[in-house]
Amino acid sequence: AQSVTQPDIHITVSEGASLELRCNYSYGATPYLFWYVQSPGQGLQLLLKYFSGDTLVQGIKGFEAEFKRSQSSFNLRKPSVHWSDAAEYFCAVGAFDQAGTALIFGKGTTLSVSS
Amino acid sequence: DADVTQTPRNRITKTGKRIMLECSQTKGHDRMYWYRQDPGLGLRLIYYSFDVKDINKGEISDGYSVSRQAQAKFSLSLESAIPNQTALYFCATSVGWGQGDTQYFGPGTRLTVL
Numbered sequence: 001a002q003s004v005t006q007p008d009i010h011i012t013v014s015e016g017a018s019l020e021l022r023c024n025y026s027y028g029a030t031p032y033l034f035w036y037v038q039s040p041g042q043g044l045q046l047l048l049k050y051f052s053g054d055t056l057v058q059g060i061k062g063f064e065a066e067f068k069r070s071q072s073s074f075n076l077r078k079p080s081v082h083w084s085d086a087a088e089y090f091c092a093v094g095a096f097d098q099a100g101t102a103l104i105f106g107k108g109t110t111l112s113v114s115s
Numbered sequence: 116d117a118d119v120t121q122t123p124r125n126r127i128t129k130t131g132k133r134i135m136l137e138c139s140q141t142k143g144h145d146r147m148y149w150y151r152q153d154p155g156l157g158l159r160l161i162y163y164s165f166d167v168k169d170i171n172k173g174e175i176s177d178g179y180s181v182s183r184q185a186q187a188k189f190s191l192s193l194e195s196a197i198p199n200q201t202a203l204y205f206c207a208t209s210v211g212w213g214q215g216d217t218q219y220f221g222p223g224t225r226l227t228v229l
């Protein structure tokens with residue numbers, strides 16, 4: 001069955017430091033992969049997505065993610081974190097070969113930013 | 116104006132009450148979804164609809180029902196609310212797989228069942 005694992009429940013990063021949030025997926029075919037961010041009290045905002053082509057995907061707010069098929073991973077990165085990046089981040093996979101299946105989300109990683 | 120709106124934004128109700136959460140969208144998308152979010156569990160799919168005549172159960176549909184009144188409107192009902200339905204509920208829309216099926220989320224409804 002399709003699944004998404006975000007191994008880190010909570011990460012704290014110093015402002016200005018680099019960030020990497022991990023995401024591993026289980027899926028038999030080529031996945032459609034997404035990263036969403038949820039700021040406190042807000043809905044989910046799409047950061048970036050991967051469907052095909054270049055495995056390094058650029059998103060909004062200076063984020064990028066790299067799809068690595070051999071590792072079944074889609075890790076999110078940012079070279080320099082800002083205090084406003086503190087939020088919860090969700091990785092999701094879209095199961096294309098199951099008609100009617102919506103996104104499968106990981107359980108999320110909470111990012112705290114220290115000064 | 117927001118593309119996906121949810122009403123109410125917050126609701127407190129009592130066990131056994133019937134409650135309806137509403138979702139409207141101006142994106143012109145055919146597909147609509149209802150999710151619930153619980154701390155530490157991420158988002159789980161309750162129901163989804165690929166067009167007005169199509170309703171499908173998701174992972175956790177027990178205790179919920181939905182109505183797709185129009186392309187732009189998708190309501191979630193709790194027929195007899197119970198405390199473990201206390202959660203944050205999100206509506207989402209998408210255009211379809213031809214566009215990669217990116218989902219766009221509403222702001223959420225925080226529901227508390229006492």
